[in-house]
Amino acid sequence: MAASPSRHDVFQAIADPTRRQLLRLLGDQEMSVTVISGHFPMSRTAVSKHLRILAEAGLVKGRKVGRETRYRLDPEPLLELKQWLAYYERFWENKMAMLKHYVESGKLDGAEPAASLKAVQPTKKE
Amino acid sequence: MAASPSRHDVFQAIADPTRRQLLRLLGDQEMSVTVISGHFPMSRTAVSKHLRILAEAGLVKGRKVGRETRYRLDPEPLLELKQWLAYYERFWENKMAMLKHYVESGKLDGAEPAASLKAVQPTKKE
DNA sequence: ATTTTATGACACCTTTTGGTTTCATGTCAA
DNA sequence: TTGACATGAAACCAAAAGGTGTCATAAAAT
Numbered sequence: 001m002a003a004s005p006s007r008h009d010v011f012q013a014i015a016d017p018t019r020r021q022l023l024r025l026l027g028d029q030e031m032s033v034t035v036i037s038g039h040f041p042m043s044r045t046a047v048s049k050h051l052r053i054l055a056e057a058g059l060v061k062g063r064k065v066g067r068e069t070r071y072r073l074d075p076e077p078l079l080e081l082k083q084w085l086a087y088y089e090r091f092w093e094n095k096m097a098m099l100k101h102y103v104e105s106g107k108l109d110g111a112e113p114a115a116s117l118k119a120v121q122p123t124k125k126e
Numbered sequence: 127m128a129a130s131p132s133r134h135d136v137f138q139a140i141a142d143p144t145r146r147q148l149l150r151l152l153g154d155q156e157m158s159v160t161v162i163s164g165h166f167p168m169s170r171t172a173v174s175k176h177l178r179i180l181a182e183a184g185l186v187k188g189r190k191v192g193r194e195t196r197y198r199l200d201p202e203p204l205l206e207l208k209q210w211l212a213y214y215e216r217f218w219e220n221k222m223a224m225l226k227h228y229v230e231s232g233k234l235d236g237a238e239p240a241a242s243l244k245a246v247q248p249t250k251k252e
Numbered sequence: 253a254t255t256t257t258a259t260g261a262c263a264c265c266t267t268t269t270g271g272t273t274t275c276a277t278g279t280c281a282a
Numbered sequence: 283t284t285g286a287c288a289t290g291a292a293a294c295c296a297a298a299a300g301g302t303g304t305c306a307t308a309a310a311a312t
Contacts, residue, residue, distance in 0.1 A: 015141035016300085020210070027217060034258060046301055048260070053299095067258050067309040075217040084146070085208055091153060091201040142270085160288060172271055174290070193279040193288050 010077045011084075013057035018042075019050050023073055026060055030072040136203045139183035144168075145176050149199055152186055156198040 014020055018040065025031070025039060033051065037044040051071055054060040058077040062069045140146055144166065151157070151165060159177065163170040177197055180186040184203040188195045 011141045011143075011146070015137045017137075018300090020137070024213075027214070032258075033260090042300090043302065044259085045261095045303080049300075052260090069259065073217065075214045078211060078214050079218075081207075082211055085204060085211065087150075088153070088201045088204050091199065092205075144270090158288075159290090168270085169272065170289080171273080171291095175270075178290090195289065 008053045008056045010057050010059065010080050013054055013059055013077075014081070016050065016053075018047075019054055022047075022050055022054060023059060026071055026073040027075075030063070030070045032065075032068040032070050034068070036071065134179045134182040136183050136185065136206050139180055139185055140207070142176070142179075144173075145180055148173075148176055148180060149185060152197055152199040153201075156189070156196045158191075158194040158196050160194070162197065 014023070021040070022036070025036065033044060033048055036051070037047045040047050051060060051062070055062060055071075059074060060071045061074050062071050140149070147166070148162070151162065159170060159174055162177070163173045166173050177186060177188070181188060181197075185200055186197045187200050188197050
């Protein structure tokens with residue numbers, strides 16, 4: 001499935017639900033592959049391959065302890081994601097500003113703001 | 127390629143580099159499919175399918191204007207990503223705390239902190 | 253020394269992805 | 283009305299993803 005090192009980036013790595021679960025699991029504690037596999041409804045081999053992909057992305061680190069390999073989370077690569085996401089902050093700000101405007105001008109009633117966000121930017125006919 | 131509505135989530139949507147470029151592009155301004163395609167080295171149809179996936183994830187909205195469809199960014203679903211990411215803040219804090227400890231104990235010199243983060247948690251032999 | 257356990261490497265299979273080209277349809281312009 | 287343009291849908295394809303089972307090997311336990 002995976003061949004050359006670091007063929008997977010953070011974005012790909014977190015795209016899979018199983019791998020996101022793995023990250024959650026490994027944040028709490030270091031665990032061996034077999035123990036980790038116990039938490040998933042798939043084969044140990046499959047889990048192992050997910051771990052490999054996460055490792056390629058730098059999101060987990062494996063450490064050999066006798067005959068077992070223990071994996072743990074390394075959150076550092078998530079910073080890239082955080083930075084990528086930061087770019088879009090300004091758009092949220094815009095949305096909030098527009099929402100505020102609409103609310104103040106009485107075009108929106110007191111409906112739950114979060115649900116209203118999607119409708120804030122009007123689909124203006126041209 | 128895609129059949130049922132909303133078969134793609136945000137994590138999958140942003141996993142592809144082309145789609146991330148699309149988001150960047152559509153943040154600045156609303157654009158028609160043909161114009162968008164001009165920015166990419168692939169066929170218009172291919173771009174159109176990426177747009178579809180982004181739309182399924184709610185990240186872009188399409189609006190028909192005469193014979194063309196103009197797409198624009200909708201950053202709202204990125205909030206889910208932001209929340210997911212927020213969970214890992216505490217790990218960064220831990221890392222920073224550990225880094226601070228190491229620096230103060232003189233085990234790390236004044237080397238660039240960002241580059242040192244990966245080495246902060248020592249691979250302790252058991 | 254022998255056996256069991258933990259893991260990674262392989263070979264293999266099916267589905268999904270990302271891309272292509274072609275075609276049908278709706279809209280705009282002459 | 284006729285023709286050009288914009289787009290989405292469909293059929294097709296190669297490669298990657300996600301899974302399986304088997305096997306080889308190293309370490310532990312008996």
